[in-house]
Amino acid sequence: MIQSPRAVIDIGSNAIRLVVYGGPPRAPMPIYNEKARISLGDSVSKTGGISAEILEQALAALVRFKTLTEAMKVGELRVVATEATRRARNGGEFLLRAAKAGVPIDLISGEEEARASALGVVCDMPWATGYVADQGGGSLELAKIEAGEPRQMVSMPYGTIPLTNDGDCNAKSLARDIEEQLEDSADFRIERGLPLHLVGGAWRTLAQLHMHVTDYPLTILSNYTMPPDAAAGLSAIVSDRSAMEQSGVVSGARVPFMPAAFATMEALIRLFRPSEVIVSVYGLREGLLFDRLSGDARLEDPLLAAARHEGARLSRFAYHGDGIANWIAPIFEDDPAPLQRLRDTVCLLADSVWNSHPEYRAEHAAELALEGNWPGVTAADRAIMASALYAAYGGKKARPPLLSLLAPNEQLDRATLWGLAVRLAQRLDGGTGIGLEGVTLHKSANGISLEYTPELRHLDSTTVRRRLKHLNEAFSAPTSRSE
Structure with a gap:
């Protein structure tokens, strides 16, 4: 029996992305991936809302993506929006207009986003343990994986866009701020010495930079492991914009946000003192698919x-x-x-x-x-x-x-x-x-x-x-x- 393609449209702070998956339910394989560089997060960070121009661009991208999924005969489509839409004062208008255009959006909470990202890691590595951190443009989500299930989900406003705009890229002070917010959460407890799984495009780029500076022989990011002191070897290249551009692994659009991503990674390493830092290429989208599987399918x-x-x-x-x-x-x-x-x-x-x-x-x-x-x-x-x-x-x-x-x-x-x-x-x-x-x-x-x-x-x-x-x-x- 041929499995119909599944797809997720992820409306993030930096971009809107469509990923179409083929393959078996338990091992979704991306067969089409397209990103529309539409920065809702930047607009919301500067004005508190989604500008008229950005809103029209976003709607156009959504209609295009929906048309593509219909042509690809996608059997299951999930459209989700995250932090930028949650914070936008006209986020409701965006959702309403998207629904009228035939693309209903599920606005998920920060905790739901943290859970989906953690499930994405479990989808890839069922035996994964430790903490999952997902940094996007607008927010930072944390969760702990215990026995294959996400626990202690929390969302904080430490995305790369606000950190970059605020100029707050000091790892020590950021670690203190994150710790204070976690202490205010009744459910979150830090257990040091566990693996730390990193989800998010900026952190994947940091891993590529680590491969670059260490001459790693295989440039495949999936489950790439860095030692806890990896930040020391990356500080020089992250602080040198020209070096990042010449490395060939950092896109021009990503360069301005790398110091914020690096500071956040260093802050989390200070805070959690992980046994190792593991980069995941799976995340929210794969977690959403995994969440829909039956119990038996999850065990595969x-x-x-x-x-x-x-x-x-x-x-x-x-x-x-x-x-x-x-x-x-x-x-x-x-x-x-x-x-x-x-x-x-x-x-x-x-x-x-x-x-x-x-x-x-x-x-x-x-x-x-x-x-x-x-x-x-x-x-x-x-x-x-x-x-x-x-x-x-x-x-x-x-x-x-x-x-x-x-x-x-x-x-x-x-x-x-x-x-x-x-x-x-x-x-x-x-x-x-x-x-x-x-x-x-x-x-x-x-x-x-x-x-x-x-x-x-x-x-x-x-x-x-x-x-x-x-x-x-x-x-x-x-x-x-x-x-």
């Missing part, structure tokens, strides 16, 4: 859901990625749970790059793992999956050296074994899956062996035995294969 692993969807979409024959995962599992029983989910993901993607040229399939398979839009993974996870898929597609060279910069060689070597087992499975029955129930993979003191039922004995071949030999050799002497 988003990575496995995404890989199963893509594997089925790209495979040659009747899809059997789960069958491969079950077939090779007995020889990898000692894999811990975090590696097991990566191994299963590799199996689900085992037939995903068959249409690439044979000379480049291994490289493309590794790129699929490294660069794919996968939820619920770290950079190390991507490298481990890439090592496995590179071996599964018969990489003739040593595995890409980039992988060893992202994950321990011991885990990359283990992943290579997965890939060789997958490669054997694909050769056994031509990638059709017909041999996975009648041929058993065994592991004993004598090595890895195949046991055929009489009906499928004819699947044995010289090529199958050769791939079995390669797997046994790798098991007996696993060594790092990076250049």
Whole structure:
């Protein structure tokens, strides 16, 4: 059954954005993303209301976006407005005119915004713990994640626009102001030493700057982790407008707001003293989608859901990625749970790059793992999956050296074994899956062996035995294969 696209129009302080999502319900994949740079927040900050010109621009953008979603046959559309519309003295007029134009808007509270942002983090990483901070143009939302649920939601007027306009970019004083507001909240209690998850475009740009100054080898922001002292390494470039512009990662429209975003991040680090700072590319929009899922759907692993969807979409024959995962599992029983989910993901993607040229399939398979839009993974996870898929597609060279910069060689070597087992499975029955129930993979003191039922004995071949030999050799002497 084909899932209809879902979409969210987010009316923020700095822009109005439409994101259309495809993919399975548990792993929404952006398939269209458009932003209208309309600063409601700046107008509200200067005049207290949305100017006539900005209001007309906003309505035009909303009607355009609604038209696009209709053409894309979006099945579920959510339109939400946040801080700028909440504070605007003519926010009600804006909502009324949008409704008359056929685009009804849900004006959510600051607490609802904080909850949705925290659910966005949970949507991506179900096991996430600690605090979520979402800074937009108009406000700062905080929440604590406990057992997959947002708690202690609070919203404060510390967005990048008012902080920039007020010139209040001192981290120490900002930390004090935030702490005072939190103390006034009866429900919010700070527990230090937990992870701090950052949501918001300005903070994602700070993470890109951190990658830039540390020469990080992979420029994918999803779940990028910075140490608690990251601010020290960023202060020089954030205080130098020219350096930010020359970095190539900060847009001209974003540059003026970076000192405020940096000061807020530094203030929160001072206040929460986190164990680590994790940047999330998921946030309010994904949280709104996640909130509509059933309880059972929420329990799905988003990575496995995404890989199963893509594997089925790209495979040659009747899809059997789960069958491969079950077939090779007995020889990898000692894999811990975090590696097991990566191994299963590799199996689900085992037939995903068959249409690439044979000379480049291994490289493309590794790129699929490294660069794919996968939820619920770290950079190390991507490298481990890439090592496995590179071996599964018969990489003739040593595995890409980039992988060893992202994950321990011991885990990359283990992943290579997965890939060789997958490669054997694909050769056994031509990638059709017909041999996975009648041929058993065994592991004993004598090595890895195949046991055929009489009906499928004819699947044995010289090529199958050769791939079995390669797997046994790798098991007996696993060594790092990076250049």
